Amino acid sequence: MSAQRVTSNALVSSVQLPAKPKRVVYSFNKPTLLELPDDKKLQVKQAIDYLIDELKALCPAWKQAWTANTDMRVVKRNWAEALVSEGITSKSQIDLGLRLLRNEQSPFLPSISQFVTLCQPTPENLGLPSVDDAYKQAFAVSHPAANFSHCHPASYHAACEVGLYVMTRYSEQTSRERFAKAYKETLSKIWRGEAIRALPDSETKTAIIKATPEVANKALTDMRAMLGIKRKRILS
Structure with a gap:
């Protein structure tokens, strides 16, 4: 590593x-959506298009939130800006959120903030x-x-x-x-x-501490300074 x-x-x-x-x-x-390079913006656009299609498939009641009068261009821009601001720009990240959303088995669309949380991995993940x-x-x-x-x-x-x-x-x-x-x-x-x-390298670090009196003296000096103790060097 x-x-x-x-x-x-x-x-x-x-x-x-x-x-x-x-x-x-x-x-x-x-980051913001406007700050992304053009190739990254295209990647985000494709990821958002994929996300919207998957959300419609997973949430049968999606029409309650996105009606016939809803401007989907605005919807996609809002989702894109929110996901980009949280560093969620790839299909693999979105797939994590979709997998967890699928487990919830809810017919309703999640809010943007709820989906962002699903896309953020836990240590266990x-x-x-x-x-x-x-x-x-x-x-x-x-x-x-x-x-x-x-x-x-x-x-x-x-x-x-x-x-x-x-x-x-x-x-x-x-x-x-x-x-x-x-x-x-x-x-x-x-x-x-x-x-x-x-x-x-813990082994090397331990060896240096054991073999170098200057390091030990400095550590003792720092400890005494914290405690307000004045003493002469005891290592040489």
Whole structure:
């Protein structure tokens, strides 16, 4: 797995220092339909045409929402804009939503927001750890001497997006909330086929920590600074 970091649609955070405790505000760079290149717009158009036909087949009562007076061009544009803003632009993503909608066996059309939710994969759909398990893994590796052997790359990537410092220094409620948002975006990246961070080489990292006194001294100095303790170096 590549360790290259993909910056498009990445999670962006800004820290507001005056707040107590510090508050991180998350936002997502959501694309719009007009910003897509022409070939991508064509792909979206074909996907929406396919979606509308499938919705009519799955939901016999569709005429209650789309009457003879409904401008289907407006309907398709609204659906396209909503799906694109959530990164849902491929037939495979739409098929996931249609499969789950088929299981509901409802004769009525879903709302756009309901269908968007169906198209967004859960960890279980992708064979990944649940949010709770991923958080536990992320918290366990948010330390300098962490062992990564039991951590999934998706858990580690989401932890890095939040910030390893936040994972270990903030309250559990705060770190869990921020991790859940980052993990959701990580799932979307995986579903779109984008690269996420690879796990660090835990064996090499552990060996360096054990073999380098400078690293140990720095760790002790940082710990004493947090506790307000002043002492001389004890390692040489």
